[in-house]
Amino acid sequence: MTKEPIDLWIERHEKDPEAELKEKTERFLRAAQLKVPDRVPVAGVGGDFLCRYTGITWYDMSYNLEKIPGAVLKFVHDFPSDWSIIFAPMLLEGFVFALAFADYPDFSNTIRFLCGPVHDILKDKWSQWPGREIKEDMHPQFRGGEFMKPEEYGKFIEDPVEFIHDTILPRACPGLGEPGSSRWNAAWIRVGMTMQKIGAFQTQLFGELIKRGNAAFPITNAYTPADVIGDFLRYPTGAMLDMRRTPRDFKAACDALVEHILKVATAVPPAPPATFFFIPLHLNEMLPPKLYGEFYWPQLKKIIEVLVSKGYKGFVFFEGDHSPHVDTILELPKGWGIAWFERPRDFVAVWEKLKGHTTVMGGVPVSLIASGTPKQIDEYIKNLMVKIKPEGGFVLSPGVNELPADTPVANVRAYINAALKYGAY
Amino acid sequence: MLDELLRAVLDLSEGKALELTKKLVESGEDPLKILDCVRAAADEIGKKFEKGEYFVADLVMAGEILKGISEIVTPKLREAGKKRKAVGKLLIGTVEGDIHDIGKNIVITMAEASGFEVVDLGVDVPPEKFVEAIKQHNPDIVGLSGLLTLAIDSMKKTVDAIKAAGLRDKVKIIIGGGRVDEYVKEYTGADAWASDAATGIRIMIKLMEEKRGG
Numbered sequence: 001m002t003k004e005p006i007d008l009w010i011e012r013h014e015k016d017p018e019a020e021l022k023e024k025t026e027r028f029l030r031a032a033q034l035k036v037p038d039r040v041p042v043a044g045v046g047g048d049f050l051c052r053y054t055g056i057t058w059y060d061m062s063y064n065l066e067k068i069p070g071a072v073l074k075f076v077h078d079f080p081s082d083w084s085i086i087f088a089p090m091l092l093e094g095f096v097f098a099l100a101f102a103d104y105p106d107f108s109n110t111i112r113f114l115c116g117p118v119h120d121i122l123k124d125k126w127s128q129w130p131g132r133e134i135k136e137d138m139h140p141q142f143r144g145g146e147f148m149k150p151e152e153y154g155k156f157i158e159d160p161v162e163f164i165h166d167t168i169l170p171r172a173c174p175g176l177g178e179p180g181s182s183r184w185n186a187a188w189i190r191v192g193m194t195m196q197k198i199g200a201f202q203t204q205l206f207g208e209l210i211k212r213g214n215a216a217f218p219i220t221n222a223y224t225p226a227d228v229i230g231d232f233l234r235y236p237t238g239a240m241l242d243m244r245r246t247p248r249d250f251k252a253a254c255d256a257l258v259e260h261i262l263k264v265a266t267a268v269p270p271a272p273p274a275t276f277f278f279i280p281l282h283l284n285e286m287l288p289p290k291l292y293g294e295f296y297w298p299q300l301k302k303i304i305e306v307l308v309s310k311g312y313k314g315f316v317f318f319e320g321d322h323s324p325h326v327d328t329i330l331e332l333p334k335g336w337g338i339a340w341f342e343r344p345r346d347f348v349a350v351w352e353k354l355k356g357h358t359t360v361m362g363g364v365p366v367s368l369i370a371s372g373t374p375k376q377i378d379e380y381i382k383n384l385m386v387k388i389k390p391e392g393g394f395v396l397s398p399g400v401n402e403l404p405a406d407t408p409v410a411n412v413r414a415y416i417n418a419a420l421k422y423g424a425y
Numbered sequence: 426m427l428d429e430l431l432r433a434v435l436d437l438s439e440g441k442a443l444e445l446t447k448k449l450v451e452s453g454e455d456p457l458k459i460l461d462c463v464r465a466a467a468d469e470i471g472k473k474f475e476k477g478e479y480f481v482a483d484l485v486m487a488g489e490i491l492k493g494i495s496e497i498v499t500p501k502l503r504e505a506g507k508k509r510k511a512v513g514k515l516l517i518g519t520v521e522g523d524i525h526d527i528g529k530n531i532v533i534t535m536a537e538a539s540g541f542e543v544v545d546l547g548v549d550v551p552p553e554k555f556v557e558a559i560k561q562h563n564p565d566i567v568g569l570s571g572l573l574t575l576a577i578d579s580m581k582k583t584v585d586a587i588k589a590a591g592l593r594d595k596v597k598i599i600i601g602g603g604r605v606d607e608y609v610k611e612y613t614g615a616d617a618w619a620s621d622a623a624t625g626i627r628i629m630i631k632l633m634e635e636k637r638g639g
Contacts, residue, residue, distance in 0.1 A: 141524050245439070
C-alpha cells in the first residue's frame with residue numbers, strides 16, 4: 001500500500017516528536033502573527049468521531065479518567081494536526097462560575113468550564129451529562145435556562161458578581177443549597193478537591209501530548225457580556241427580547257460585566273511566546289446589525305482591545321454565519337488574534353476582507369468531511385488553498401472541531417492529506 | 426386598521442401591534458381576517474429574513490408578537506364557532522441525542538402563524554417515536570431539527586426508520602439546523618433542508634402547494 005502524506009507525517013511524529021513540536025509551534029505562531037509559515041497549519045478534529053474511533057463513550061470522556069489518556073493519545077497519533085483543542089475530560093460552558101468568583105484570580109479561571117464531576121456536585125441545570133441526565137453514549141450538552149427575571153436587571157447591574165453568586169447560583173445549582181449553609185460550603189470544598197484532581201490529570205495528559213509532538217499554548221478565557229446574559233441568566237431568546245423590551249437595562253448589564261470578565265481573563269498572566277484568550281460567541285449571528293452594534297460588539301470590542309493591549313492574543317470563535325458583522329472586526333488593532341469562523345456563507349469573501357489584519361481560521365464545512373467523499377474533500381481544499389494561501393495568516397480547520405460519529409475515517413485522512421499536499425507555501 | 430397592524434408587526438412594535446389587535450377585536454373585526462393578517466405578516470417576515478433584512482432576533486420578536494395576537498384572537502374565533510383551515514400538518518422534533526430547541530421553537534411559532542397545524546414531539550426524540558407519531562398524526566411534513574453535529578447521524582437514522590416502517594412516501598421530510606446543508610440532505614435522504622426558520626417555512630409552504638397541485 002502506498003503511503004499517503006498523513007502516514008509519513010505520523011512516522012515523523014514517531015521518529016522525532018521534538019522536531020515536530022518545534023515546527024508546529026513555529027508554524028502556528030507565524031500564522032497567528034499574520035506571517036507566512038512553511039505550510040498552512042491544519043487544526044485537529046474530535047467530538048463523537050473521537051469516541052467512535054477509539055471505542056470509548058461520552059460517559060468515559062466525561063468521568064472515566066483512566067480511559068481518557070489512551071483514547072486521546074491514540075486519536076492524536078492517528079489523526080495528527082498542527083494544533084488541536086482537546087477537552088479531556090470533556091468540558092462545557094461554565095463561565096458563570098468564573099464570574100461568581102471573579103475577585104479570586106487564583107482560581108476564577110480554573111472553574112471557567114464545567115466538567116461532569118463538578119456538575120455532579122453542583123447539580124447545575126445549565127448542563128446535562130452522559131450517564132446522568134442523558135444516555136452514556138450521548139454528547140454532554142449545554143442547555144442554558146432562564147434563571148433571572150427581567151425585573152431583576154437593576155439588582156444585577158448594581159453588583160453582577162454578588163448577584164450571580166448569591167441569587168443565580170442557588171437557583172441554577174440545587175446541589176449548593178443556600179449560600180453560607182454547610183451544604184453550600186461543603187459543595188465548594190468538594191469542587192476545589194475535584195478541580196485539583198482534574199488539574200493534575202490534565203497537566204499529566206498535556207505533558208504526554210507535548211512529549212509526543214503536539215503543540216500547546218497557554219490559554220485564558222473571556223466572554224461576551226451579552227452571551228453571559230443569554231447563556232446563563234435569561235436564555236438566548238430571553239436576551240434577544242430584552243434587547244428590545246428593556247434596552248436600557250440590557251445595555252447597562254452588559255457594560256457592568258466588562259470589568260469582571262476582564263478580571264477573570266487577566267487572572268492568567270500573559271507569557272511569551274503567546275497566551276491566547278478564548279471567547280466563543282453565541283448570540284452574534286442571531287442579531288441584526290443594529291442590536292449587534294449596540295448590545296454586543298461595543299463590550300466585546302472593549303474586552304478584546306484591553307486584553308490585546310496587555311499582551312494577550314485573541315482566539316475568538318465566531319459561531320454560525322458571522323458575515324453580516326465581519327466589517328466590525330477591522331476596528332480591532334491589526335494582528336489582534338485569530339478569528340475562527342463556523343459557517344460564513346462565503347468563507348473566501350470573509351478572508352478577502354480580513355487578510356493581513358486578522359488571522360482567519362476555518363474554511364472546511366463539517367458536513368463535507370462528515371458526508372462527502374475523500375475525492376470531494378481533496379478537491380475542495382485544493383481549490384480553497386489556491387484562493388487563500390498566498391497571504392499567510394490562515395489556519396485550515398472545519399467550522400467546528402467536532403465531527404459526527406459516523407464520519408468515515410478515510411474522509412478525516414483526506415482532510416489532513418489535503419492540508420499536507422496543498423498547504424505548503 | 427388591518428394594514429396598520431401588519432405594519433406594526435413588521436416594525437416589530439410589540440405594544441402597538443397588540444393594542445391594535447385588541448381594538449380590532451373590540452370593534453368586531455372578523456377574527457379570521459386578523460389571522461389572515463398574521464399569516465401575511467409571517468410571510469413578509471420570512472421574505473425579509475431571506476433577504477438578509479431580518480435576523481434570528483427579529484424572528485424571535487416577531488414570533489412573540491404573532492403569538493400575542495393569536496392569543497387575543499383565538500378565543501373570539503372559538504366564540505364565533507369558526508375554525509381556521511390549516512395549510513398543512515407539520516410533525517416536528519429535535520432528533521435523538523440533541524436537546525436544543527431554540528431553532529425548533531422558532532419554526533413552530535412561524536409555522537403556526539403561517540397557518541400550519543403543528544405537532545411538537547419535543548427534544549431528544551428517538552427515530553421510533555417519530556415513526557409512531559407519523560402513524561398517529563398522519564402529518565404532511567416531518568421536520569427534523571438539530572444543532573449539534575451528532576444530529577446529522579440521528580437525522581439519517583430517523584429517515585431510515587421512516588423508510589423501514591413503509592411511511593416514507595406518505596410524508597415530506599425536511600431537516601433543519603445550523604449544521605445542515607445540501608451534503609447532509611443527500612446523506613440523510615431527506616427531501617429538503619433549511620438552516621433557518623424562514624427558509625424552512627417557505628419550503629414547507631411550497632411542499633404543500635406541490636402536494637395540493639399534484
